[in-house]
Amino acid sequence: MMRSKALIFGVMLVVFAAAAADGAMMVHRVKLAATPVAANAGLAGATGFADVDVEKGKVKITVTLAAGGTLPMGSVLEGWVVDAGRKGGPGMTHASERDQKYGPAFGNAELAAASRDLPYALSTGLLRLRSGSTRTFSGSFAIANSLQPYNAVVVTLESDGNRGAYDPRPGTPVLAGEIVRK
Numbered sequence: 001m002m003r004s005k006a007l008i009f010g011v012m013l014v015v016f017a018a019a020a021a022d023g024a025m026m027v028h029r030v031k032l033a034a035t036p037v038a039a040n041a042g043l044a045g046a047t048g049f050a051d052v053d054v055e056k057g058k059v060k061i062t063v064t065l066a067a068g069g070t071l072p073m074g075s076v077l078e079g080w081v082v083d084a085g086r087k088g089g090p091g092m093t094h095a096s097e098r099d100q101k102y103g104p105a106f107g108n109a110e111l112a113a114a115s116r117d118l119p120y121a122l123s124t125g126l127l128r129l130r131s132g133s134t135r136t137f138s139g140s141f142a143i144a145n146s147l148q149p150y151n152a153v154v155v156t157l158e159s160d161g162n163r164g165a166y167d168p169r170p171g172t173p174v175l176a177g178e179i180v181r182k
Contacts, residue, residue, distance in 0.1 A: 028052045030153045032063065032175040041072050041157050043174045050079070050153040052179055057143040059124045063155055063175060065135040075159045077137050079124035080170050081150035081179075087117045121170050122150065126158075152178050 032048035045066025052059050061079040071077065104112035124141035155175040 026053050026055050028054065028179050028181065030177040030179055032061075032153060032155060032177040035173050035176055037172055038174040041075075041172065041174060043069065043071075043157070045069060046175055048155065048175050050177065052081070052147065052153060054147045054150075054179070054181070057145050057147050059141045059147070059153065060138070061124065061127060061140075061153065061155065062136065062138045063127055065137075067135070069135060072157070072159065075157050077127040077174075078156050078158050078171065079127055079139050079141065080121045080154045080156060081124060081147055082119055082121040082152050082154050082170075083150055084152055085117050085119035087119075121154070123168070123170075127155065147179075150179065152176060 028051070030050040030052055032050060034044050034046050038044050038046060043065065046063060046069065047066075048061065048063035050059055050061045059079065059081060063077060065071075100112065105115060106112055122143075125139050127137035127139040130136045130138055153176070154170065154173045156171040157174045158171040
């Protein structure tokens with residue numbers, strides 16, 4: 001009786017450990033590096049990372065400004081997950097033709113080809129100063145969908161703070177990193 005309980009407990013422990021390891025493998029740590037244009041805003045020394053759970057649709061971004069660094073007056077940081085498109089941007093594109101089995105996107109082959117060249121982005125929201133910090137910003141995002149189409153995390157500097165007329169397009173990218181899938 002005692003042996004069977006120990007065996008059952010051992011099996012449960014192995015299953016739990018395997019499930020925990022499997023769950024840990026789902027989260028990708030993305031190192032964010034300053035882009036060449038970050039220096040224009042005085043953010044060249046900024047660093048950061050993002051924890052991305054592609055399958056669960058969750059992103060947590062943390063950015064730390066260099067010592068003495070501040071955001072330009074009236075601007076905010078915003079996080080994004082992006083697909084780079086075939087013409088550049090952070091990460092590698094993985095545009096799929098499988099969705100177009102019955103015809104081209106937009107019903108127009110030329111427009112469909114051009115659209116695959118352009119990056120597309122999904123905002124993960126504004127990054128806010130951490131409580132008690134003067135230079136560390138963070139933000140969390142969750143969506144009830146996979147983040148499989150996205151291959152990079154980007155942090156942009158929004159100079160208007162998205163006040164007034166809403167503009168859903170990304171601002172100046174100041175940090176970027178590729179979501180590396182193993």
